[in-house]
Amino acid sequence: MAASMACQAALRGLRAASSKQLLGSRNQLARVSPRRWLNLQEYQSKKLMQDSGVTVQRFFVADTASEALEAAKRLKAKEIVLKAQILAGGRGKGVFDSGLKGGVHLTKDPAVVGELAGKMLGFSLTTKQTPKEGVKVKTVMVAEALDISRETYFAILMDRSCNGPVIVGSPQGGVDIEEVAATTPELIFKEVIDICEGVRDDQALRMAANLGFKGPLERQAADQIKRLYDLFLKVDATQVEVNPLGETPEGQVVCFDAKINFDDNAEFRQKAVFAMDDTAESDPLETEAARYDLKYIGLDGNIACFVNGAGLAMATCDIIDLHGGKPANFLDLGGGVKENQVYAAFKLLTADPKVEAILVNIFGGIVNCAIIANGITKACRELELKVPLVVRLEGTNVQEAKRILSESGLPITSATDLDDAAKKAVAAIGKN
Amino acid sequence: MSHSRLFARLLLQQAGVRHCYTGNRKNLYIDKNTKVICQGFTGKQGTFHSQQSLDYGSQLVGGVSPGKGGKTHLGLPVFNSVKEAKDGTGANATVIYVPPPFAAAAIIEAIDAEISLAVCITEGIPQQDMVRVKHKLLRQSKTRLVGPNCPGVINPGECKIGIMPGHIHKKGRIGIVSRSGTLTYEAVHQTTQVGLGQSLCVGIGGDPFNGTNFIDCLEVFLQDPKTEGIILIGEIGGDAEENAAEYLKQHNSGANAKPVVSFIAGLTAPPGRRMGHAGAIIAGGKGGAKEKIAALQSAGVVVSMSPAQLGSTMHKEFEKRKML
Numbered sequence: 001m002a003a004s005m006a007c008q009a010a011l012r013g014l015r016a017a018s019s020k021q022l023l024g025s026r027n028q029l030a031r032v033s034p035r036r037w038l039n040l041q042e043y044q045s046k047k048l049m050q051d052s053g054v055t056v057q058r059f060f061v062a063d064t065a066s067e068a069l070e071a072a073k074r075l076k077a078k079e080i081v082l083k084a085q086i087l088a089g090g091r092g093k094g095v096f097d098s099g100l101k102g103g104v105h106l107t108k109d110p111a112v113v114g115e116l117a118g119k120m121l122g123f124s125l126t127t128k129q130t131p132k133e134g135v136k137v138k139t140v141m142v143a144e145a146l147d148i149s150r151e152t153y154f155a156i157l158m159d160r161s162c163n164g165p166v167i168v169g170s171p172q173g174g175v176d177i178e179e180v181a182a183t184t185p186e187l188i189f190k191e192v193i194d195i196c197e198g199v200r201d202d203q204a205l206r207m208a209a210n211l212g213f214k215g216p217l218e219r220q221a222a223d224q225i226k227r228l229y230d231l232f233l234k235v236d237a238t239q240v241e242v243n244p245l246g247e248t249p250e251g252q253v254v255c256f257d258a259k260i261n262f263d264d265n266a267e268f269r270q271k272a273v274f275a276m277d278d279t280a281e282s283d284p285l286e287t288e289a290a291r292y293d294l295k296y297i298g299l300d301g302n303i304a305c306f307v308n309g310a311g312l313a314m315a316t317c318d319i320i321d322l323h324g325g326k327p328a329n330f331l332d333l334g335g336g337v338k339e340n341q342v343y344a345a346f347k348l349l350t351a352d353p354k355v356e357a358i359l360v361n362i363f364g365g366i367v368n369c370a371i372i373a374n375g376i377t378k379a380c381r382e383l384e385l386k387v388p389l390v391v392r393l394e395g396t397n398v399q400e401a402k403r404i405l406s407e408s409g410l411p412i413t414s415a416t417d418l419d420d421a422a423k424k425a426v427a428a429i430g431k432n
Numbered sequence: 433m434s435h436s437r438l439f440a441r442l443l444l445q446q447a448g449v450r451h452c453y454t455g456n457r458k459n460l461y462i463d464k465n466t467k468v469i470c471q472g473f474t475g476k477q478g479t480f481h482s483q484q485s486l487d488y489g490s491q492l493v494g495g496v497s498p499g500k501g502g503k504t505h506l507g508l509p510v511f512n513s514v515k516e517a518k519d520g521t522g523a524n525a526t527v528i529y530v531p532p533p534f535a536a537a538a539i540i541e542a543i544d545a546e547i548s549l550a551v552c553i554t555e556g557i558p559q560q561d562m563v564r565v566k567h568k569l570l571r572q573s574k575t576r577l578v579g580p581n582c583p584g585v586i587n588p589g590e591c592k593i594g595i596m597p598g599h600i601h602k603k604g605r606i607g608i609v610s611r612s613g614t615l616t617y618e619a620v621h622q623t624t625q626v627g628l629g630q631s632l633c634v635g636i637g638g639d640p641f642n643g644t645n646f647i648d649c650l651e652v653f654l655q656d657p658k659t660e661g662i663i664l665i666g667e668i669g670g671d672a673e674e675n676a677a678e679y680l681k682q683h684n685s686g687a688n689a690k691p692v693v694s695f696i697a698g699l700t701a702p703p704g705r706r707m708g709h710a711g712a713i714i715a716g717g718k719g720g721a722k723e724k725i726a727a728l729q730s731a732g733v734v735v736s737m738s739p740a741q742l743g744s745t746m747h748k749e750f751e752k753r754k755m756l
Contacts, residue, residue, distance in 0.1 A: 160640050160670045160711075163570065164563045178717070195563050236558055265710055266558040268533055295708045299700075310638055310708020311612020311667055314697035315739040318721075321700045322737055330701070332708035334555075363614045363621075365583065365597045394621065395597050418618070419740040 038262040041085045043141045044276045045260050052231035054224060055254050059143035061085070065121060068142055069114030077144035079108050084120045085139040087281045090127035097134065098123040106145055113142060135281055146254060151244030152211040153177050154225065156232045158239070165193040165232070167203070167225065171212040173244035199229045211245070213253065220253045221245070228255070235273050236266030285329075285348055292344040294331065301326025302356040303425050304349040308333045308367045316361045319418055325426035328355050337367055342375025350383050357388045359425040361418060364395030373404035380410050388413065388428035392421035452573050457648045459548045459576035460634060461656070462525060464590040466549075469517045470495035471538045472529035474505050477553070481529065481595050482506055488598040490591045493521040514538075514545040525549040527584065527593050535580060536561035543568055543575045550643070551593045552579035559710065562641035569643060577643025581709065583613035583635040594635065596620075604629015606746060607653035609646055610665035611638050611672070611709070612697060615739055619663045619695075622743025628750065631659040638709025640669065646676035654683055654690065660755060661691045661746050664733065666724055668698035669712045673724035677731040685732060691749035692733045693742055696721045 040048075046056045060071035072080050084091055084103035091103030100119035107113060117140050126134030151173030159166045170187050172180045181188055189210040191203045201222070208221035224245070232240045239261040246256050267274045279287045289296030295310065299317065303325045307313040310332045317327035329352070331345060349358055362372050372393070380389070392415035393401050405412050413428065415421035468485070472478040473495020483506060485492050494509040494517050501512030511517035514526060526547050530538040535554040542550040543565075557580050569577055578585055584594010588601035600617060602624040610616040616635050623630055634649045636642060646664060653659040666673040673696065684690060699721040701707050703714040714720050725735050736745045750756050 158559055158563060158640070160672075163566050163641065195560075195567050233560065236560055238559060263559045263710075264706065265532065265556045266560070269558070297702070297705050297707065299702065307614075309612060309614025310712060311610070311665065311697045312614035312618065312739075314667060314701055314707050314712065315612075315615055315618075315695070317700045318697060319738055319740070327700065330707055363617045365595055365613060365617055395600070395617065417740045419738055 038260075038264070038274065038277055040260065040273075040276055041087065041139065041278060042083065042257070043085055043139065045258050048235060048260065048273070049228075049231060049255060049258055052234065053227045054231060055252065057081075057143045057146055057254065057256070059141050062117060062140050062142055063121065063138060065114050065118035068117030068121075068140055069110055071142040072110030072113035075142060075144055079106060079145035080110065080113050081106050081143050081145040082113050082116055082120075083141045083143065084125050084137045085141055086125055086127075086130070086135045086137060087278065088127055088129040088135060090129045091125065094125045094127035094130070094134075096120060096123045096125050096137075103127065103137075117142075130281075146246075146248050146252075146256075148244065148246040148254075148256065149249045150212065150247040152213075152246070153180070153243050154207075154211065154228070154245040155239065155241040155243075156229055156237070159192075162192045164195045165229070167191045167193060167199065167207060167229065169207050169211045169245075171210070173246070177243070193229070199226050213247065217247060217251060217253055224253050224255065235260065236263045236270050237261060238263050285352060289331075289345070289348055292341050294333065294341060294345050294348070296345075296348065297330040298352075299327050299329050300354075301328045302354050302429060304328045304352065304355040304358045305331055306333070306345060306349060306358060306360040306362075307331060308337065308362050308364070308372075312361065312363060316359065316418065316422075319422040320359065320425060323419075323422045323426045325422065325429065328352060333362075333367065337371070339371050339375045339378075342372055343379045346376060346379035347383060350379075350385065350387070355387060357390065357425050357428045359421055360389065360391040360393070361421055362393050362395070364393070364397065367395070368397050369393045369395060369401030370397045370404060373401035377404060377408040377410060380408070385410070388425075390415055390421050390425045390428060392416070392418065453570045454648070455573050456548070456576045457651050460578065460585060460644065460649065460652050461632060462549065462585055462587050462591040462593060464491070466525050466591045466593075467491050467493045467521060467523040468525045468527060468591070468593055469493060469511075469514070469521060469523040470527050470529065471514065471542070472531075473497045473510060474500055475529060475531075478529040479506065481527075481553075484595075484598070485527075485592055488592045489589075490593065493523050496526075514541045514547060518545050518547055523547065525551070525593060528552040528554060528580075530554060532556035532558070536565050539565050539577060539580075540568060543572060543577075546574040548575065549585075549593075550575055550577045551582070551584050552577065552643075553582065553584060553595060554579070555581040555638075557581070557639070559639075559641055562639060566641055566643070578634060579637040579639070579642060579644075581639040582637030582642070583616060585635070586630075586633045588630050588633075596633070596635070600624060601633070602629035604631060605658065605660040606630050606663055607649070607656065607659035607661070608633040608663045608665070609649035609653070610635055610663075611667050611711070612665055615665045615695065615697060618739050619665060619742045622740070623663070623746060624743075626743040626747040628661065628743070628746060631656060638667070638711050640711035642711075646672050647679045650676060650679055650683070659690070661693070661750065663742055663746060664692060664694040664728070666694065666696045667709065667712050668696075668701050668707065668714050668721050668724075669709070669719045671719070674727045677727035677733065680728075680731040680733065689732060691746065691753065692731075693746045693749060694728050694733045694735045695739045695742055696724045696728070696735065697739070
């Protein structure tokens, strides 16, 4: 029972990164894929894979049309696939403001590669997953197009129920793995990996066989599986998803696409990976917050939240919603917060044009409430606060904090508990 | 080997492995006799919280700071290693304030020294490191780990291991287990205000791979005559709450069931985003708050939609059962 529950948990964990196959066996063209969160471009993920000996289509990257032309020539491939590099999915069906339709093109002629690249680079590509104005394309990938005779699905993730890594696969690749799990669960195969042992030969071969690789391909696939696992550990991934892990008519096992999710906690020892983070398509407020080590996530509403502790921060958003309001953000100040972070956080919240009220909810354990109070009063004065501010403080040094706020002369509404604070914040919006 | 036989063997292996470790849940119940050492003793966090601990009246007996063995800090002996500290003080618990790059090694050192309880406060330990720690942890039985990324454990008035503000606690009748530090403080504050107080509070932390889960604490609470009510605070990500619900169905039903009140954070959290805690993420459609709430409710848990009503809700439950 536990094992099958674990299996369900494992493969549902994959839905976030699954992609839809829209056209036959040529999956390079149309892909609906959700955003990756440590923001690596496709070519960066593929470079990481290449460096681990994982077989990917040969490719070059280019920043100019002439570079793209040269790359296409250098490839000496029977057929070339040209792919705009943006983080958002839906590239195949996207449109450039140059007029070019489609962010992914196949051609046998390097000259065409150069010509098309010229209509991609420096232009904005709009897809179903980009903002209306699209995303500026700075890089293209020029890769060898390979035929796929068969597609499988393969992933590696850290699974809580199994206390460690699991490898999951299905011979039904290229399609939504969630659907496979729902309709034909017997086609999902799983192996629990002992982190001290690694992937055993018998496990790799069994998975390869279950994925439908036969003869010499079985050993080749098993080898790819082991290399993907090595990569998974090497870059501190929480998940590596390959869809499809394909078989070519020439008898090669190739990873046609991969999504890698990275463990943020490992940033201190994955500097090279995190240096590749492209924040161009991210929320600028989130990027700014990260500079101050603030955990900030933008939401859709108009009541800004300023909270210490992730659980309390989530609960604050929940309770605003419960009382009919809409949170504008999630913000966890953390335990060891310093006064300049408080100031920076406040500045960030007030910079968001959607914000019509601010709710401060602090329960100080490590956090000293007086520090919060000083940071807030300073920020309010310097930023000339224009929106209503509701403050609820409790915990370490709360009396001093309350004194600082009341003597500041600032228009601050006090609240006794979280319910009271949320109600007042929602009411404050109404008054404007 | 056929799939069903493979899974059966897996199940047996996992059950065997868990039994070894689950036998020491009682180590969670610290009291005035618990002797605590601090790893990372001379660091900024270690120093600040050790002083707080001493002020509270916990039996802090020394600390570990490699290279500083033989010195004194806050009037207590400093040792080079956990083993030396344990041998030198008779400590049976350790609290770890070591930075993320070295914290997993500090936990393993505590396990190797066979100390009964290790509480790791550190936030930010790489998941892979914790997977390796867990591998070792689950295959032994001497050491119980709580955390990482947790506020700690407190038996009000007797022993405080961690960073929670001592002054909001009051000795009493409610056992609290939580994945969130500050939400625990809310529950403590409220239960103190309604006069119920707390018997034991365990912060299990916000990481996906940790040493103690809800079930570990529920077993202790259900078997403790001093714990008359239980507050369980969960959040999005993983299936710990669902597993807890299943456990409660089996072990806390019928006439003698203890009242359980719960709050689950993250009903409004967007999927795919890590909400502060490494373990608070709705991935692949699984781990959402709605499902957790439903599972707990089906186990007879009273789930409060507001984190500000935990104390009042528990008070009502006590009233209903004429326990006041």
